[in-house]
């Protein structure tokens with residue numbers, strides 16, 4: 001791609017938030033979880049979102065992914081303005097265009113690994129691209145485990161099923177909220193490697209919340225949140241450079 005961050009709306013953004021605010025509660029108990037956040041997630045880019053606990057990372061991800069409502073501002077997935085959609089249309093957009101990987105893998109215990117992987121497409125009544133699904137399964141190394149149910153799989157294997165499920169339907173964008181938070185460092189590195197490969201080799205767009213500088217170093221770009229605002233951005237991050245930046249957040253989560 002030959003786009004630059006200076007270009008306006010012509011940039012191919014997989015998702016974009018503009019002046020996005022999310023306020024919980026009212027009066028004295030009011031919490032400004034997001035304070036006029038503008039951010040863009042470009043196609044075929046791997047973005048990590050970092051920041052202190054409570055800085056608004058999950059809220060941002062949930063609002064951009066159409067899982068939560070927002071107080072003001074706008075969110076676009078591709079060309080679609082989320083605010084303009086009715087519930088049914090939003091559900092359809094989530095199902096058709098977005099892949100999710102959460103820390104709790106959200107696998108259905110009664111289904112096999114393969115059935116879990118193709119479930120979103122089955123619900124949508126879409127025929128999985130067999131060759132593609134095979135490639136994904138190969139890539140995450142689950143070939144010998146497709147008939148197993150989640151309880152018969154290790155945590156790392158379950159997480160790989162969740163990754164394969166997100167990739168299988170070739171969504172426009174994949175969101176992960178600490179997708180490797182439960183894994184040992186080796187399984188985590190594998191999952192992160194798959195995600196990075198899917199971006200580099202397949203042009204997948206990935207946005208991942210993480211607390212781990214090593215995980216963030218797999219991304220092309222890191223966006224730092226503090227107190228509901230974007231306070232910094234880093235390109236071509238390394239674990240060391242991310243760690244250095246994180247150290248500049250004080251104990252209250254503010255930035256110096």
Ligand SMILES: Nc1ncnc2c1ncn2[C@@H]1O[C@H](COP(=O)(O)OP(=O)(O)OP(=O)(O)O)[C@@H](O)[C@H]1O
Nearest residue numbers: 024025031032033052053054055056057058059060
């Ligand atoms: N349902 C809710 N009601 C009220 N306040 C909420 C609610 N959900 C989140 N918040 C507040 O919004 C702010 C942002 O929360 P969020 O979950 O986005 O943080 P986070 O950056 O993901 O933190 P963590 O790293 O701990 O997961 C926090 O101050 C939190 O207490």
Ligand SMILES: [Mg+2]
Nearest residue numbers: 057058059209
């Ligand atoms: Mg969170």
